[in-house]
Amino acid sequence: MMTIAMNKYHSTAFLVFSMLFLLNCSPQSEKSTALKELISAERAFAQLSAGTGMGTAFLTYLADDAIVFNPRPVKGKSRYLSVQDLPRRLIWEPYWADVSISGELGFTSGPWEFRQQRQGDSADTYGHYVSVWKKADDNWRVILDIGISHDFPGFLLEDSVSEVKKPDYLTVYHIGEAKNIAVTRFMLLEQVFSLTAQDSGINAAYRKYSAPE
Numbered sequence: 498m499m500t501i502a503m504n505k506y507h508s509t510a511f512l513v514f515s516m517l518f519l520l521n522c523s524p525q526s527e528k529s530t531a532l533k534e535l536i537s538a539e540r541a542f543a544q545l546s547a548g549t550g551m552g553t554a555f556l557t558y559l560a561d562d563a564i565v566f567n568p569r570p571v572k573g574k575s576r577y578l579s580v581q582d583l584p585r586r587l588i589w590e591p592y593w594a595d596v597s598i599s600g601e602l603g604f605t606s607g608p609w610e611f612r613q614q615r616q617g618d619s620a621d622t623y624g625h626y627v628s629v630w631k632k633a634d635d636n637w638r639v640i641l642d643i644g645i646s647h648d649f650p651g652f653l654l655e656d657s658v659s660e661v662k663k664p665d666y667l668t669v670y671h672i673g674e675a676k677n678i679a680v681t682r683f684m685l686l687e688q689v690f691s692l693t694a695q696d697s698g699i700n701a702a703y704r705k706y707s708a709p710e
Contacts, residue, residue, distance in 0.1 A: 545558075605627075609626050
């Protein structure tokens with residue numbers, strides 16, 4: 498089972514946080530309808546996976562050119578065609594979501610549980626995901642799906658009550674201001690990564706600090 502490492506998804510975090518910043522620049526009134534549609538699509542996606550199977554669900558909601566991480570980036574539909582008939586069950590719940598000002602791009606994020614057997618009572622793996630969605634022809638489809646696995650988080654999805662929320666957007670700290678040790682360590686690592694990129698180039702920085710997978 499994978500564990501969350503500070504430098505594990507550095508490039509993914511940069512992509513997601515950049516997107517969050519852009520999303521936060523848009524007026525709420527222009528996004529409300531699109532956000533509700535996105536949440537509805539995400540929940541329908543999750544229900545299809547829980548009830549029918551993950552293969553069918555992903556083939557239904559992935560865009561034709563979607564990329565998923567497994568753990569390396571692969572073509573999404575090709576990936577799920579290979580597991581369509583396996584008795585596996587992936588359940589998840591969106592906890593956070595937002596959309597762009599145009600109402601054509603958005604993201605959802607939350608916890609997931611995986612069961613090797615569709616009717617299994619207990620999860621084999623736990624994790625969190627981020628999905629990036631794009632609206633085309635009045636339908637929301639996933640264009641990028643990223644997930645990490647981790648130990649049991651202390652709650653079960655069926656026992657949790659989720660109201661999908663817009664995230665609290667970035668709080669900017671300066672080195673030394675953060676009271677949380679983990680935040681301080683992450684900021685220092687980010688600074689070292691940036692300096693490595695300046696001195697040796699961005700490719701060298703990613704080779705040094707990216708996870709093997």
